[in-house]
Amino acid sequence: MKNSFGITNEDLDVLLDINNFTNEDIDRLRQLQSVIETRLPALTERFYVHLQNNETTAVFLEGRLEALKATHLQWMKDLFTREFNEEYVAFLWNIGRVHAKLHIAPLFVAASMSFLRSEIPSIISKEIADGLGKNRADLIASVLKILDINQFVIDSSYNDRLLEVTGISKKLLQRLMG
Helix, strand or coil, X not given: CCCCCCCCCHHHHHHHHHCCCXXXXXXXXXXXXXXXXXXXXXXXXXXXXXXXXXXXXHCCCCCCHHHHHHXXXXXXXXXXXXXXXXXXXXXXXXXXXXXXXXXXXXHHHHHHHHHHHHHHHHHXXXXXXXXXXXXXXXXXXXXXXXXXXHHHHHHHHHHHHHHHHHCCCHHHHHHHHC
């Protein structure tokens, strides 16, 4: 199925089809922006406390903690404000490339997404949903979908870069694994 967002990526098309990400999800994300944006700095702080308290992740933060927090906060804001189009996917793709270049393993993206998947639903209360005239479960689902999309694109880019560096094509890797 071809997506309706003008994005040309066959694998992403499959994800968008299966997770049923639609313009309604984008509308819900835009509506959430006004009530969730003020809570994102505290969420970023809590996430980085977890990273700092973990010996594996803490070493990657040394000397650049504040810059990483600022980048993470802006990325979270973008979840609710950026246009979902080819440019956005390219932006996410670049994140994966930067992570590969800096040897930041997919573990970090997975940890961030896991943290957000567990924290954001508690922010979206019934009162917030009612105030927006929306169903709470639908609002949460839209956030979870965009997080899944982000993780998929960033991880795909990272893995694609690894294949480039090693000189292995996707087809060869599949044959080797088969």
